[in-house]
Amino acid sequence: MTTPTLEPITFGELPLRIEDVLALARQRAPARLQADSAFRERIAKGARFLDSLLDKEGVIYGVTTGYGDSCVVAVPLHHVEALPRHLYTFHGCGLGKLLDPAATRAVLAARLQSLCQGVSGVRVELLERLQAFLEHDILPLIPEEGSVGASGDLTPLSYVAATLSGEREVLFRGERRTSAEVHQQLGWTPLVLRPKEALALMNGTAVMTGLACLAFARADYLLQLATRITALNVVALQGNPEHFDERLFAAKPHPGQMQVAAWLRADLAINAPTAPLHRLQDRYSLRCAPHVLGVLADSLNWLRSFIETELNSANDNPIIDAEAERVLHGGHFYGGHIAFAMDSLKNLVANVADLLDRQLALLVDERYNHGLPSNLSGASAERAMLNHGFKAVQIGASAWTAEALKNTMPASVFSRSTECHNQDKVSMGTIAARDALRVLELTEQVAAATLLAANQGVWLRSQVEDARPLPPALAAMHEALGEDFAPVIEDRALEGDLRLCLQRIGEQHWRLHA
Numbered sequence: 482m483t484t485p486t487l488e489p490i491t492f493g494e495l496p497l498r499i500e501d502v503l504a505l506a507r508q509r510a511p512a513r514l515q516a517d518s519a520f521r522e523r524i525a526k527g528a529r530f531l532d533s534l535l536d537k538e539g540v541i542y543g544v545t546t547g548y549g550d551s552c553v554v555a556v557p558l559h560h561v562e563a564l565p566r567h568l569y570t571f572h573g574c575g576l577g578k579l580l581d582p583a584a585t586r587a588v589l590a591a592r593l594q595s596l597c598q599g600v601s602g603v604r605v606e607l608l609e610r611l612q613a614f615l616e617h618d619i620l621p622l623i624p625e626e627g628s629v630g631a632s633g634d635l636t637p638l639s640y641v642a643a644t645l646s647g648e649r650e651v652l653f654r655g656e657r658r659t660s661a662e663v664h665q666q667l668g669w670t671p672l673v674l675r676p677k678e679a680l681a682l683m684n685g686t687a688v689m690t691g692l693a694c695l696a697f698a699r700a701d702y703l704l705q706l707a708t709r710i711t712a713l714n715v716v717a718l719q720g721n722p723e724h725f726d727e728r729l730f731a732a733k734p735h736p737g738q739m740q741v742a743a744w745l746r747a748d749l750a751i752n753a754p755t756a757p758l759h760r761l762q763d764r765y766s767l768r769c770a771p772h773v774l775g776v777l778a779d780s781l782n783w784l785r786s787f788i789e790t791e792l793n794s795a796n797d798n799p800i801i802d803a804e805a806e807r808v809l810h811g812g813h814f815y816g817g818h819i820a821f822a823m824d825s826l827k828n829l830v831a832n833v834a835d836l837l838d839r840q841l842a843l844l845v846d847e848r849y850n851h852g853l854p855s856n857l858s859g860a861s862a863e864r865a866m867l868n869h870g871f872k873a874v875q876i877g878a879s880a881w882t883a884e885a886l887k888n889t890m891p892a893s894v895f896s897r898s899t900e901c902h903n904q905d906k907v908s909m910g911t912i913a914a915r916d917a918l919r920v921l922e923l924t925e926q927v928a929a930a931t932l933l934a935a936n937q938g939v940w941l942r943s944q945v946e947d948a949r950p951l952p953p954a955l956a957a958m959h960e961a962l963g964e965d966f967a968p969v970i971e972d973r974a975l976e977g978d979l980r981l982c983l984q985r986i987g988e989q990h991w992r993l994h995a
Contacts, residue, residue, distance in 0.1 A: 535558065619651050686819060745770070
């Protein structure tokens, strides 16, 4: 288990930010539950109100009725206690790959934060056990496929409900174990879920929201990395830094576009003396980089708003208003905002892949790279005919870009009527979030390839007699890259370099513009 390095994240205290979920997902901060008596009383009051309704034989969806279109079926009071187990049992039909540990922690955090809003009718003990799962890193094994995003993430979240109850399997201390074994090892008694508790755990948007938090953080770093790669390519391709002039961008003042241009000016030390320009205008993949990357930069604010509002909301059904003694039946499980955010992010990120792929295509082509060797080979003249440098890497980057672009089709337009036409309009938010993570994965691969190629191009420029010194930020980046990646002189298999570069990107290893 990773040793936490940040202050604890306290649930039930303040709204969470994406960075809080990220810290929990990466085990950089421990999870705590608000100890304040007023908070705990508010949670307990909802559970007591629900019990009082049961005593009065009130009709409550999913508590005294069946689920979905079966809400017209009354459940006798002597069967009410058995209903939660039936809910998570019949939803145990997920397929596909398992969510990785970081994603699973993000899901647990998102569900706990929603239940801490105090309107779900659950006990404090349930919140404490969810917090304990995070604290002890007990991770339900959750198949990633099977959610239509309304009613929430029912099937994947059934694995959370089941493992809290001592059923199914978890990852614990690096081993796949039954939940019952782990409970026994820790001296815990598995929960017996009370009426409404399985529904409260499952009928929400925690999977798509947890994944969206991870996707946002990766996209934010990718934006900065793509800007740094562009700056390296301006140097490698002897581009025109005046394309990023401050006065030029004041004439079209999209804030994100202006920010990217400012980062490029800083990276290129644009106020320093420059060599005479070979041409007035570079190709669009350099000249218009702020305009491409700026759209992502400008979108991060509203993406954050959508994700964090969902994260800090009560998104199950029904809502239990203990103060007013009302049960409010609605549709807060519908993940439309996350679906739209993730469908949009896919397009934004895939455009970054396309931009970097075009820059890489310029780097390897001696017709367009302004004097660099073909395919960026560092081989000597007498061995140049044998060596092919980054030729295959560019082909791979083109394949990854094509796949990223293919995956930009919005998931939210594929709503399907399900569950006997009760769920006749659904969000597909979880599919959108999974797609966004796949597009990010592919784009990070393109970024890794282009970063290594850009660094090779900068190194090749440095080998000529009249080479100009790199601006400070780029010199530091070039030096840092040199610690991991040797120049390509004779051909070598670059898979290992690419995988290490991807690892560094995943770790957010390089301090960039933030």
